[in-house]
Amino acid sequence: MPEKEEQFLQRINTKQTEAFRELFSEFYNSLVLFAMGFVEQQDVAEDIVQEVFIAVWERDARYPTYNAFRSFLYNSVKNASLNHLKHKNVEEKYLASLNLENEGDDIDLKMMEEELYRLLFKTIDELPDKCRNIFLLHLEGKGNEEIALLLNLSILTVKTQKKRAMSYIRERLGRVYFVMMSLGII
Known part of the structure; x- marks a missing residue:
């Protein structure tokens, strides 16, 4: 291993702040591009790489070689990207299931409303003619005076x-x- 890489790795292993600045300038762009190969969104890829850098900083591991460290970085970005995609897939399936449930609820509500209207109109049909006609005009939104004029009756x-x-x-x-x-049907 070249001496420069060995010194860099030693500084990473001893958590020297300057080494992490070098890590950022050395690997950030290439790791973001690598992550974008999976997630296809730059902002998500940048977040993933930053999380990996934080994990390197917080991790107590010692990296034996520069190549092992480099492999760790790329594998970590790949795994984090795949985890992001899995989470996104689960989230999309969950949201789709919620939409299906809501559609089911809408259908149930519509069926219930139709049944209520059916019951209402069946009951209205049982009313005497004059009473039924007045009530149907009321359901159409007509006021007492308008109904009285239409049917030639007193208010x-x-x-x-x-x-x-x-x-x-x-x-x-x-x-x-x-x-x-309560549903505003009557």
Whole structure:
């Protein structure tokens, strides 16, 4: 081993700060390029190399030869890059599973909402004609005055028929009625 490499390795083994500056200037760019071969993102590659440098600084190991030290650096960067990719893959699978679960939740909610509407309209169909027509216009968002004009009724009749419809629906649907109220269906 050339004397310069031997001295450098000795300074690394004894944790001399100047040796780590040399380590950075000697290996940083080539290790970042090496890491980019795996992770394909410069900022991630730079983070990986910096983590490896920190590990070298904190590690109590003594490197027997310059080539062993160099191999350790490249293997460490390779392993850290592969670990990053594994973690990223697991994270992507997890996020994809969350999306599938959310889609399942959306489908369940939609099915529940459709069932609630089906129950509501089945119950509305049981109402007397005048009461049913008034309540359907109410569900369309029309006000009491507008319903009264459309059906040629008094406003008091519209209000009374709406109350009867609501009472009947509440009585027939029980707890489901309150679910519909909370979801804004009624």
